[in-house]
Amino acid sequence: MCDGGIDHVPDIPRYPADGDGLEPDRPSGSGSRRQAYFLWAVAVAVVVLFVALHLAGVLGAGAH
Secondary structure, eight states: OOOOOOOOOOOOSSSSOOSSSSOOHHHHHHHHHHHHHHHHHHHHHHHHHHHHHHHHHHGGGGGG
């Protein structure tokens, strides 16, 4: 029956249902690999900054 409104259309999935829930144009793990590289880069930058500040005397035992 139509009551004069818009007929109900079922929700269409955004991606084809292939069972794994991943987007078809994105290989699995690429995002996590990118995040790992980013976290390693941030960690290395923090260590380098810490060492540079320590050697400059801004940070460490002689900073007080």
